Amino acid sequence: MLALVLVTIALWIGALDKLYQLFLAPDDLPLRAVAGCLACLAIVPVLNLPPVVAFIDGAGGGLARLLVNLMTMSASYWLLAFFQYSVRASRRFQTVAYVGALAVVVGVWLAAPASVRLQPAALASGNDWHSTVFVVAAVGYMAYALGLAMRWSVIYARVARRVELRRGLRAMAVGLAFLITGCVCKCFVALLQAFAGVAWAAGNLAYVSCVLIGSVLLVIGVMYPAVTGMLAAVPVWRWHRQAYRELEPLWQALHEAFPDLALRSETLPWWRDPLRIRRTHRDYYRRAVEIRDGLVQLGPYYPEAETEDAEAVKAALAAKAAGAPAGPPHPAPVAGGDDLDSDVRWLVRLSRSLA
Structure with missing residues (x-):
């Protein structure tokens, strides 16, 4: 629980810092992608708070769960966009894939029965085909986007000159590996339940564990270069202030x-x-x-x-x-x-x- 609180605080600090930097440099596309990724990740813990869930679900049962999945999909999209912006790759196909996955997730959620909309990814809803399509579309897209992002993070980690950046990219790559493993596991659990009628609770627990570990490592990887840079800048700032006075x-x-x-x-x-x-x-x-x-x-x-x-x-x-x-x-x-x-x-x- 303490780790989740610390991760949430770090996400909000990082998101606000990047949004402020984006305000100063609105044309910086890689910065825009990082800010979008951190902002989406920072919103997810808030959407899971019971008072917030109750308030949002007042407009429609299960709407909070839908927004959580949309935010995690969007975070995956922006993370991949960061690497593609950095190498100036075309974003057209990835944007079409992202919008298409969102449309499928929202459409199947709207078409699902009320009981499935409340917990669309839960094992209790797994016998309904709406839940299966919802999970495969949402989690499958995340596995796809995170897989491409992990590939780029490994490539960048090999050529990065700054030690802080290299360490951050390595932590990010390991975190993405955990997240991808969790996504694949969740898709397997959903398909197994849909076609064999087996609710594999251990597989679902493995999914939750991988997502938790991967999310922490991902946040560490994203924040590590910025935090170490800020800590290294403190002595410089203190010296400049002292010298100015003297x-x-x-x-x-x-x-x-x-x-x-x-x-x-x-x-x-x-x-x-x-x-x-x-x-x-x-x-x-x-x-x-x-x-x-x-x-x-x-x-x-x-x-x-x-x-x-x-x-x-x-x-x-x-x-x-x-x-x-x-x-x-x-x-x-x-x-x-x-x-x-x-x-x-x-x-x-x-x-x-x-x-």
Whole structure:
């Protein structure tokens, strides 16, 4: 039970995160497919809640079970679409197959007796041909779509360069293998009951177990690259925020000397950056660039004698503030590394000395 709750929470977090990313990049087709898959999977546990089932079934007995099956079929479709979008494969046939399977499932459910509509995939309904067609169409399509998705996940796992992505694809492939096994088992149980009159309870239990294990592994595989990426980004975000604050004395001194130092920037509404993560990175880079521009503008005021970088900057700022005449420009101090973060670490030490 705890595992299901954790999986549900992870699904909703992942779905909301991908939907927000899709809002920022609506033309990203692979992202659209991932968002659709996670959204469908996140809805399924909600549709299984007793209050929700009672509310939906008020509009028609068994409607909640029908929606659960439609959502799982849609999740399979979007998962396959992700891989096909990634390789720019044609989606026409897969879309026709998906819509056709949905039409069969909805049509046979509408035509079924009321008792079958309540539990269309249960063993108690298995002696009715409506239940057999419902199960074979819904679960059979899922096995087909998941089988193609597993093939692509295995191929991508072999060539992926990022360790996190490779691990996620492997977990996804194993999860899909469990799900496909469960789907095949469920179809066999339905056909066995329809043609031999045998309600194979052990086979149905195997189906449930495979779906549970496969769903957990699938969620882990989908979420693993994103979660590890977010965890790896936390130290970077903390450093950018800390560096931005520690650069304040140096930036303020240069800004007072050159009021036009500040760059113009676009102010994003809070809903475009609710956690202020992007703004933190943007402010970090902007402050580093503005300080570098200020150090260059101090060129005519640096002392000719070689001094420590901090002393040279202090002397140049004092000369500028005193209205000293500008002399020939001198190169700005350069003691950082070749990349921006190394340069910023040196600027932080310079800012501390000024403070």
